[in-house]
Amino acid sequence: xxxxxxxxxxxxxxxxxxxxxxxxxxxxxxxxxxxxxxxxxxxxxxxxxxxxxxxxxxxxxxxxxxxxxxxxxxxxxxxxxxxxxxxxxxxxxxxxxxxxxxxxxxxxxxxxxxxxxxxxxxxxxxxxxxxxxxxxxxxxxxxxxxxxxxxxxxxxxxxxxxxxxxxxxxxxxxxxxxxxxxxxxxxxxxxxxxxxxxxxxxxxxxxxxxxxxxxxxxxxxxxxxxxxxxxxxxxxxxxxxxxxxxxxxxxxxxxxxxxxxxxxxxxxxxxxxxxxxxxxxxxxxxxxxxxxxxxxxxxxxxxxxxxxxxxxxxxxxxxxxxxxxxxxxxxxxxxxxxxxxxxxxxxxxxxxxxxxxxxxxxxxxxxxxxxxxxxxxxxxxxxxxxxxxxxxxxxxxxxxxxxxxxxxxxxxxxxxxxxxxxxxxxxxxxxxxxxxxxxxxxxxxxxxxxxxxxxxxxxxxxxxxxxxxxxxxxxxxxxxxxxxxxxxxxxxxxxxxxxxxxxxxxxxxxxxxxxxxxxxxxxxxxxxxxxxxxxxxxxxxxxxxxxxxxxxxxxxxxxxxxxxxxxxxxxxxxxxxxxxxxxxxxxxxxxxxxxxxx
Numbered sequence: 014x015x016x017x018x019x020x021x022x023x024x025x026x027x028x029x030x031x032x033x034x035x036x037x038x039x040x041x042x043x044x045x046x047x048x049x050x051x052x053x054x055x056x057x058x059x060x061x062x063x064x065x066x067x068x069x070x071x072x073x074x075x076x077x078x079x080x081x082x083x084x085x086x087x088x089x090x091x092x093x094x095x096x097x098x099x100x101x102x103x104x105x106x107x108x109x110x111x112x113x114x115x116x117x118x119x120x121x122x123x124x125x126x127x128x129x130x131x132x133x134x135x136x137x138x139x140x141x142x143x144x145x146x147x148x149x150x151x152x153x154x155x156x157x158x159x160x161x162x163x164x165x166x167x168x169x170x171x172x173x174x175x176x177x178x179x180x181x182x183x184x185x186x187x188x189x190x191x192x193x194x195x196x197x198x199x200x201x202x203x204x205x206x207x208x209x210x211x212x213x214x215x216x217x218x219x220x221x222x223x224x225x226x227x228x229x230x231x232x233x234x235x236x237x238x239x240x241x242x243x244x245x246x247x248x249x250x251x252x253x254x255x256x257x258x259x260x261x262x263x264x265x266x267x268x269x270x271x272x273x274x275x276x277x278x279x280x281x282x283x284x285x286x287x288x289x290x291x292x293x294x295x296x297x298x299x300x301x302x303x304x305x306x307x308x309x310x311x312x313x314x315x316x317x318x319x320x321x322x323x324x325x326x327x328x329x330x331x332x333x334x335x336x337x338x339x340x341x342x343x344x345x346x347x348x349x350x351x352x353x354x355x356x357x358x359x360x361x362x363x364x365x366x367x368x369x370x371x372x373x374x375x376x377x378x379x380x381x382x383x384x385x386x387x388x389x390x391x392x393x394x395x396x397x398x399x400x401x402x403x404x405x406x407x408x409x410x411x412x413x414x415x416x417x418x419x420x421x422x423x424x425x426x427x428x429x430x431x432x433x434x435x436x437x438x439x440x441x442x443x444x445x446x447x448x449x450x451x452x453x454x455x456x457x458x459x460x461x462x463x464x465x466x467x468x469x470x471x472x473x474x475x476x477x478x479x480x481x482x483x484x485x486x487x488x489x490x491x492x493x494x495x496x497x498x499x500x501x502x503x504x505x506x507x508x509x510x511x512x513x514x515x516x517x518x519x520x521x522x523x524x525x526x527x528x529x530x531x532x533x534x535x536x537x538x539x540x541x542x543x544x545x546x547x548x549x550x551x552x553x554x555x556x557x558x559x560x561x562x563x564x565x566x567x568x569x570x571x572x573x574x575x576x577x578x579x580x581x582x583x584x585x586x587x588x589x590x591x592x593x594x595x596x597x598x599x600x601x602x603x604x605x606x607x608x609x610x611x
Contacts, residue, residue, distance in 0.1 A: 088115060094122045097249045098242040099482070103235060124180045126246055130239040131173040134207075138166040140232045148225055155225055157375040158217030162229060165210040168344055168382060168410070169240070172203035172210075180247070198486070198593050202412060202454065204244040205485040206432035209452045211237040212481055212518075213431070217372040241482050248484045286325065287389055287417050287602040291352060296329035305331075311361065312337050320345040330391065332358040341380035342411070349383055353391035356420040356441065362394040366401035373426055377408035384433075386411035387601055392420040399424040399445055399468045409435055409453070415601045416440055423448065424465060430455045430489065434592040438603055443499065447477035449489065450517065456490045456588050458605060464511045464533060466501040473502075474540055476514035478521040488522030488552070489514075490586040493606065496525075496562065498533040506533045512540040513555075516547040524554040524577070524586045527609065534562030539569050549573055556583040584609060 087095070087105050091114055095104035107129060108114045108122065117125055141162060148159050179195035195203065215233060218226045286294065298314040299306035306329075308314050314328045325348050332354040340361065342349050353359025363378030365371055378395050381388075386409070397404035406423040409416065412433035420441045421428045427444035430451035437457045442449060445467040449457070464473045475496070480487045496513075498506055511533045514523045539553055551573035555565060565576050577583050584590055588598065589607035598605050 088117075090117060090119045090122060094119055094126075094246055095242075098245040100238040100242055103238050104242045107235075107239070123246055123250075124177060126239075126243050127173060127177040127180060130236075130243050131170065131177055133236060133239060134166060134170050134173060137232045137236060138163070138170060141166065141229060144225060144228055147228075151223065151225060152221070153370040154372060155218070155221050155223070157371040158214075158221060159225065159229070161217045161372055161374045162214040162233075164344075164382075165214045169207040169210045171344060172207040173240075173243075176200045176203045176207075176243075176247075200247060201244070201484075201486045202434055204240060204247060205452070205454075205482075205487050206410070206412070208237060208240045208244060208482055208485060209432045209479075209487075211240060212452075212479070213374055217374060241484070244482060244484045285602045286327070286350060287387070287415070288604075289602075291329065291354065291390075294327060294329070294352060296327045296352065298327075299329045299331065300335075301331045302333040302335070310337055311335050312340055315340075315342055315346060315349070318342075318346045318349050320347075322346075322348050324348060325350055325385075325387075327352060330354075330359045330361075334360045334362060336362050336378075338363075340378065342383045342386055344382045346383040348385040349381075350387040350389075351391055352389055355390045356392050356418065358392075359390065360392045360394055362392075362396060363406075364395065364397045364401075365404065366395070366397035367403035368401045369397075373403040373405065373429075374408070374431075376403060376426075377405040377429060379406075380408040380410070381414060382410040384412045384414075386414045387417070388415075388419055389417040390419065392422060394420075395423040395427065397424070399465075399471075402426075405429045411435070415598070415603055417601075417603050424467070426450055432487075436588065436592060436598060436603070436605065438605060444475075445473050446471065447474050447515070447517070449475060450477040450479070452479045452481070452485070452487045452518075453489075454487045454592050456492055456586070456592055457494055458492045458588065459494065460491075461495045461497060462491070463497055463499050464502055465499045466505055467509060471509070472540065473509060473511035474515045475512065476523050477517040478514065478523045479517035480520040480522050481518040483520050483550075485520070488524070488586070488591070490591050491523070491525045491528055492587065492609075493526070494528040496528055496530040496534065496560075498531060502533060510535045510540075513538050514553065515540040515542045516551045516553075517542065519547050519550050520552070521547055522552040524552075524556065524583075525558055526554075526556040526577075526583055526586060528558050528563075529560040530558055530562030532561035536564070536567040537569050538565075539571070539574060547573070554582075554586075580609065 087109060091105060091108050095101040095108065098104045108125070111125065111129070114122065114125065144159070148156050175195055179200050211233060218229060298308060298317050300308055300311050300314050302309055311330060318326045318328070327350045329352045361379045365376040365378070367373055367376060376395065379393050393407040395404040395406040403426040404423055406427050407421045408429040408431055410431040410433055414433070414435045416435070416437045418439045422443045424444055425446040425448065427448040428442050430449065430453040432451070432453050435453045435455040437455065437460055440457070440460045441463065442460060443463045443465055445465050449462070462475055464475065467473055476489050478489045498511070502509060512535050513525060538555070541548065549572035551571070553574045554577045556577035568574065568576070587608050588605050
């Protein structure tokens with residue numbers, strides 16, 4: 014939950030209005046239950062081989078009377094493993110409940126921890142689905158928060174499932190090798206996203222009251238801590254090619270390059286998709302409002318996309334203004350690409366907002382969570398206006414997603430870079446408060462970030478990054494961009510302060526590199542969230558920026574702020590290193606700088 018910025022004292026302030034109530038039919042809720050249970054079954058099947066392999070290591074100690082028989086004290090392996098975590102007591106207590114932990118090595122405890130956490134996530138989803146009939150008479154915000162949690166729990170189960178298979182050891186008890194899903198960087202990303210999902214779920218209920226909130230809190234109990242412990246245990250093994258001898262089965266892919274600098278295993282068609290003219294691209298579906306295409310609505314086109322597809326599915330959206338409720342490319346719709354007729358021509362819009370009674374997560378005019386999502390030449394807009402507070406134009410939680418030559422227009426919370434790895438290139442983004450926010454590992458390159466005139470007594474903040482855990486591989490990198498005011502702010506910039514960012518969570522991480530900053534940027538550069546919160550744990554950096562707003566002489570003196578002088582340190586936040594762009598971006602065809610400069 015994020016709030017408007019007030020000039021009164023620099024602190025966060027928000028005054029919500031009571032939302033109206035609506036009802037949802039029992040039939041719809043029964044359908045949700047059936048679909049969710051089916052999803053659990055399918056997810057369980059997808060990791061069946063891993064669970065079979067792990068069963069020898071992961072045996073619950075509960076007897077027929079449901080009385081746990083714990084080990085008398087942790088083994089050396091448990092102590093060493095749990096001391097790496099942020100919640101060592103919880104780690105130890107959960108592992109002691111399983112007899113298999115008594116003989117488990119440190120390597121075994123990695124996948125035991127993953128398996129245990131996956132089971133608790135699945136149990137939380139099952140318990141949450143059973144509450145569906147209880148929310149039908151509650152406020153729209155409670156219903157939205159509940160729906161958000163179901164979606165986010167599904168996403169987390171998927172992330173943990175892939176992570177579990179990726180760390181599963183080979184076993185002679187199963188014929189054939191396990192299908193390898195992820196590298197070290199992949200698993201870090203999936204665990205980071207799963208942790209973000211739990212935070213987002215809890216935040217949706219932050220301004221609500223009642224029994225459902227308490228029941229959901231009970232369902233989610235210890236989940237964030239369990240995922241955090243998995244992240245800490247896994248990240249401690251290191252990311253070298255040999256992974257310090259730990260049981261990570263999918264080593265980094267060795268890449269041989271063509272003369273055109275693309276990996277040999279990437280399809281030529283995929284590499285060209287973002288550079289070809291529209292009339293040279295064969296779309297799978299054409300959306301046109303006047304009926305001259307395949308379908309009239311974007312939602313109809315999304316339904317036609319196959320699930321879990323490895324082939325690029327192209328949806329061409331002709332010029333027009335499209336406003337559709339709950340428009341999103343969900344988790345199962347992978348490798349979907351949207352192509353429009355250009356910024357300002359193809360417009361996906363909406364006006365959902367927090368003040369009218371929904372969660373920030375639910376306000377997005379368009380959202381994408383299916384891996385491999387690409388959008389080019391489209392405007393995403395939320396026209397709710399500054400007085401409606403949080404109103405997202407575009408929300409992205411898609412791993413390996415690319416947003417290219419798009420406009421993203423709103424006021425507060427315009428662009429929600431929620432989770433996973435993302436790349437924005439040649440985009441124009443407009444907003445006021447925290448208009449780029451979230452916890453993805455994301456690079457904005459060659460983009461224009463445009464601060465707008467906010468409401469009276471408000472301050473602008475370009476970014477609000479919410480990295481909560483020091484082991485998450487997330488952050489916002491702004492590289493070779495233009496930081497400018499819109500004309501309405503330019504005319505009144507003396508009355509409004511604009512900052513580069515503020516820390517939403519304890520380990521917030523944002524860097525600006527080699528970017529132009531106009532003189533609307535406040536001389537201090539950065540804004541505190543709430544007095545001294547996170548000032549010594551955040552990571553805010555500036556590297557070789559230029560322009561009248563880039564002067565560093567009067568920047569904040571926070572312990573976590575730094576003027577980066579080392580190219581080695583700055584390179585950590587480039588496409589090639591921060592989001593491993595050299596291994597997946599070439600397949601999209603979008604141009605990018607892998608390093609600091611060409």
